[in-house]
Amino acid sequence: MTAASPAVSTVPLYLAEVRAAIARACRDAGRPEDAARLVAVSKTFDADAIRPALEAGQRRFGENRVQEAKAKWPELKAEYPDVELHLIGPLQSNKVREALALFDVIHTLDRPSLAKELAKEIPRSGRPAPRLLVQINTGEEPQKAGVAPLEADGFLKACRDEYGLAVEGLMCIPPAGEPAAPHFALLATIARRNGLSVLSMGMSGDYETAVALGATHVRVGSAIFGAR
Ligand SMILES: *Cc1c(COP(=O)(O)O)cnc(C)c1O
Numbered sequence: 001m002t003a004a005s006p007a008v009s010t011v012p013l014y015l016a017e018v019r020a021a022i023a024r025a026c027r028d029a030g031r032p033e034d035a036a037r038l039v040a041v042s043k044t045f046d047a048d049a050i051r052p053a054l055e056a057g058q059r060r061f062g063e064n065r066v067q068e069a070k071a072k073w074p075e076l077k078a079e080y081p082d083v084e085l086h087l088i089g090p091l092q093s094n095k096v097r098e099a100l101a102l103f104d105v106i107h108t109l110d111r112p113s114l115a116k117e118l119a120k121e122i123p124r125s126g127r128p129a130p131r132l133l134v135q136i137n138t139g140e141e142p143q144k145a146g147v148a149p150l151e152a153d154g155f156l157k158a159c160r161d162e163y164g165l166a167v168e169g170l171m172c173i174p175p176a177g178e179p180a181a182p183h184f185a186l187l188a189t190i191a192r193r194n195g196l197s198v199l200s201m202g203m204s205g206d207y208e209t210a211v212a213l214g215a216t217h218v219r220v221g222s223a224i225f226g227a228r
Contacts, residue, residue, distance in 0.1 A: 009052035014224045015040070016056070018207075022218060025057045025211035036211045039086050039200070041221030044228045053224065054080050062107075062219050064089025067097050073102060088171070088200075088219055090145045093117045100125040107133040107171040107200050107219075110145050112158060119163040132167045133200050134159070136190060138183040139175035146172065152190045169198025169216065180206040184213040 023033040041062040042050045050061070050072070056088040056114070059082055063069035069085065077083050087103040096117045099106065109115060109132050122129045134156060137146030147155045152170075170191045174183035184201050191199055202210025204223035211218065222228060 007220050009049070010226065012056040013048070013226060014226075015053055015058055018220050018223050021208060022211060025208040029212045031211070035208075036202075036215050037217050039088070039217050039219045040224050041088065041203075041219050042070065042225060043089075043221065045225045047076055047109070049225060050076060054083070055109055060084045060086065062086040062088040062221070064104075066091070066095045066102070069102055070098060086217075090108050096121045097125070100127060101162070103130055104128075104129075105131040108135045108145065109133065109159070109165075109167065110135045110137075110147055111154065112163075115159050115163040115165055129166070131198075132159075133166055133169045133171045133198060135171045135173075136169055136170045136187055139178065141175055144173065144175075149186060149190060153194060156194050158195075163165040167196065169196045169200065171200035173203075174201075174206070181213060184210050184215070188214045 019038060022036050022038055026033050026035050037060060039060050039062040040053055040058050040132055043064045061083060063085065073085060084104045085102055086105040086107060087099055088107045091099055091106065091108050091114060093113055100121055134144040136152055137144050137148055156167055159167050170187050172183055172187045174180040185199055188199060197215050198216050200217040200219060201215045202218035204220050207218040207220055
């Protein structure tokens with residue numbers, strides 16, 4: 001929470017531009033204009049910087065750290081109860097309970113131990129089960145979270161059959177400095193053969209490409225809130 005909000009927020013303007021670009025990319029791809037939803041990534045920005053986006057009608061937000069989200073979202077959710085919060089960063093097993101108390105969608109299911117913990121904690125959370133996406137490490141980068149592409153089908157089957165989790169889709173973060181399109185196409189292929197309808201892919205630099213390749217959720221931060 002380092003970035004100070006400017007006196008006059010540029011967020012509504014940038015938000016409108018990103019929304020228009022998403023709709024245009026949908027049209028260009030022959031998809032319905034609302035086929036790709038915007039997850040506004042508000043990580044590192046404080047409540048005052050986020051509020052203009054809420055005032056402009058944005059309700060779907062992404063955060064990558066449970067602790068940070070916990071520090072700023074309960075207050076904002078009290079003002080805007082219909083906010084939908086998406087966890088887009090890694091989830092440690094010991095943070096599952098806190099995550100379930102706050103998030104509506106978890107994009108980063110990436111290992112059996114987390115599936116097991118989620119299966120145990122979801123019924124105890126007292127909230128509707130979160131929608132779950134499995135993160136795929138499409139670039140097979142050793143330092144990056146996510147299930148290897150070749151292990152995806154097996155992991156998805158285990159989520160369903162062993163842990164009783166209803167996974168809705170897949171998420172990826174392509175390697176930096178590489179064209180993103182092949183990674184988005186790979187994610188779409190894995191989703192298709194597993195009968196999954198949700199594709200979380202595309203960030204500020206490449207969300208239009210992601211929409212062209214079937215993204216149902218794009219995660220856009222800096223193009224809306226500014227540089228971090
Ligand atoms: C930060 C982040 C984003 C948003 O990135 P921008 O380039 O600022 O749009 C999207 N997805 C994940 C997983 C992130 O951590």
